[in-house]
Amino acid sequence: MDVMEKLQILADSAKYDVACTSSGSNRKGVAGAIGNSVAPGICHTFSADGRCISLLKILYTNHCIFDCKYCINRSSNDVQRVSFTPEEVCRLTIEFYRRNYIEGLFLSSGINHSPNETMAEIVEALMLLREKYHFNGYIHCKAIPGADPDLVELAGWYADRMSVNLELPTTEGLRTLAPHKNRKNILLPMRQIQSGIEENMQALGVNDSRGRYWYTARELGRKEENSTLLLREKLRQKIALQEHVQENIISEKEQNSKTDALPAVLREDTFHTGIPGLHMQKEAKWANQSHTGRFVPAGQSTQMIIGATGESDYQILAVSEALYKKFDLKRVFYSAFIRVNEDSALPVLPGGPPLKREHRLYQADWLLRYYGFEANELLSEQQPNFNEFLDPKCDWALRHPEQFPVEVNQADYYTLLRVPGIGVRSARRIMQARKTARLDFNDLKKVGVVLKRAIYFITCSGSSYYSLKLSEGMILQNLLLAEKPPKQEDTCFQQLTLFDGTYREFLQECGSA
């Protein structure tokens, strides 16, 4: 079968993975190689569903021994099965990259034969791409649940970002819809990657692979989880120990003569993957020689399917919050359930994929990461789901009249952020403009505040826009009039870019443009 046909099948079956950002890594080009990486990420085109395309997103193979009920590639489906070869993956990536079609590669895969074998093939493709083709652009790859930690680690030295999909928010959901997967197998590699990133950052004395959630929590003076602190302490000890060992190491020459005597398979720098004929280097040459040796520098992400099982928005958001807190994820992606298989275990959703719900979850996710909201401020057992007609922040503001009005000439940054109509960008500009002038309502417009939302919640130098105090009901009515019907979320708009235009601001802010 030719590459064109393979591409057709393996792009088609990769499309349900919604993560497609190329953000988080800043890497300069190097002579003799091809590629660089820009932290804010770059969109190269948009597909007919309006989503950004920035990576060549493909499965390595759609063969799969698992039978996840929601997945088109599940073992019980009768679909045409194909696999790329590592060379094919490399050539596609390079030819697309040279023409500026893409920022890099997103390699996922069905599970062919065994998790180890699949992970080994992914690693082989990445190794070839980095070391033979000298590709220095962005790579995102999957960690296959159940694969050997050594293989996962090796992948991490070649990739910019890794992800393990949580798939469903609860263990219960996983049991019914993905019988071959379990929480433990998913969280284990996630934890491994987290600790690898942490160790790498500590060794280099940097903080740049952390998620936005971490920064916001720090700015707000929140305490870190005990488990995270513990992990960090352990790593500190480990690094100290390594340094100690290195100081006392026997002369290099002696060591070399020892290893040369061993058969290749047992030598320290190669190891056996458990697959006949496949020996791999234990160390990723690429990361060690050409760069500062970064492990998953762009951090890790995950994805949950929304609406396939019965969880409430509150449950989902609480899971995301826990992932941000405990695993320091860069992003959690939400993917509205699409019924691709006829199966009695799958719900039939009358309105089609729950896009509106997905959109609200993305908004709330922003509120957690950038605005310093906590899940239980936005939702509760009593109010477990988001308001369909009002974005989560407006909804919160209406339920908390005691927090308002906010004086724009005095309030701190995170208080400003809680005002409907003020977003990350306009809050920053207010802080900036306040240094040289006192702001009035007109100035607020100039810095990009969405006044038709904000006026009910602010004062400028003590005076409010309306001389009457409006009732909550009145405000609600006015806000609803101001809110146009939510449009479908661009689920993978790039993280705040250098010149994030008003469009993105709007998405973050109240979501309907």
Place this chain on the structure above:
Amino acid sequence: MKYVLQCEDSIEGIFSAVYAAWELKYGHENTELQVFGFKNSNIELFCNYISLDPDAEKAQKVLNTIRRICSDMVYEALFRAACSDAADKADAIYRYIQTALRMGSKVRNHLTDPAVVRVMELSRAVGNAEHHYLGFLRFIEIPGNILLARFAPKPRLTELIIPHFVDRFPEERFVIWDTVRNEAGVHVPGQTYLMMKLTEGQVAMLQQYAEDNMEAEQLWKTFVENISIKERENKKLQQNNIPLHFRTYMPEFQHNGLPKAILQKGEEHGE
């Protein structure tokens, strides 16, 4: 009496006109800057029009002063604003510099000043276009293993985006060709880049290459088609994210067999 200083639409033209405005001493309130070639500059009756030639040295003096007194960020904002396609850019830059000389690098915070807001708007619009083209620019491979990118940006962008590609493709020979202004940035391995104004002959030569000499474009189209989720189709969102004017040279938006112009019209009406 009002004085209108008219200058060439270039970095040198605009900044040397700013220099001239100070030199000529007609008073800032009586002086306005305009760039040649923008239609909406109405000719006024009771006005002195003075046309100026670009002067690299004077422009450099102004830019150096800004660098010294303000910050690199202010410098970059002004540089981008000067690349804009807005008719009022020269005058906005002129007024901004007046404020900047008074306030130093704090000028950036002075968001209650109309000229500051305007320059910020212009520079942001240019910055946005620049960021878009980092992704939307397309290269085709032409004989000799050379990569050629054609694009038709509204603001003047070649010099702003080319450093990114020089860093990205250190081993490639490539040309980025602005088909509106017929200027090009050229890169050969091991060197930085060169900006050039294209002659008619060079343009004619480049024009014969419209297609990639490999099957990459076909593969790319296949990919873009198959990566979209049918159940989520949303052409309107797609169009918001990538407006039609960006699509001229993007293979995924060209359909085989029909001339481009007809197709683009069709698309506009069909959606």
